[in-house]
Amino acid sequence: MVNHQTIVDRNTHLSPEDLAALRDNLHEQRRFREDQLRQITAAASRTGRPSQRHSAARTEVQETLAACARMVLADVEAALDRISEDRYGTCHRCRHAIDRDRLRIVPQARYCALCQLTPAAGR
Numbered sequence: 649m650v651n652h653q654t655i656v657d658r659n660t661h662l663s664p665e666d667l668a669a670l671r672d673n674l675h676e677q678r679r680f681r682e683d684q685l686r687q688i689t690a691a692a693s694r695t696g697r698p699s700q701r702h703s704a705a706r707t708e709v710q711e712t713l714a715a716c717a718r719m720v721l722a723d724v725e726a727a728l729d730r731i732s733e734d735r736y737g738t739c740h741r742c743r744h745a746i747d748r749d750r751l752r753i754v755p756q757a758r759y760c761a762l763c764q765l766t767p768a769a770g771r
Contacts, residue, residue, distance in 0.1 A: 662737050662748060670755045671731055674724050677756070681721040688714045720756070727756040739763050 662670070692710050730736040737746050741763040750761055757764070 661745070662751070666748060666751075667731065667736070670736075670751055671728070673755045674728050674731075677724045678721065678728070681717045681724065684717045685714060685721070688717065723756040723758075726758070 688710050692707070727736065730738075737748075737751060738744070739746055739760040740758045742760060744760055746757055746760045750757055
């Protein structure tokens with residue numbers, strides 16, 4: 649008979665293999681975001697002189713894409729730091745383990761699913 653605690657432990661414990669796979673995924677995401685930022689910067693410098701309206705719209709889209717890429721890159725870097733500091737996989741809010749399946753989907757996750765969905769003052 650499997651009790652609830654066993655199921656929870658199995659879904660939250662990160663084996664060395666899990667951790668290595670998650671680290672590799674984070675490194676891949678970092679490379680992707682760094683390449684994305686380089687491409688956005690290169691595209692911004694290549695643009696000619698189209699009409700003012702198109703130029704403003706293109707600039708706004710590029711700035712938004714770059715901001716999103718920088719934000720994800722910062723989250724990825726923070727997750728890699730947590731791995732190197734042996735703090736990875738622990739919710740920043742409740743300090744419980746983050747579910748392994750959640751980390752496989754969002755390896756840079758800082759919060760467990762419950763804390764991510766629950767509004768908190770000051771966050």
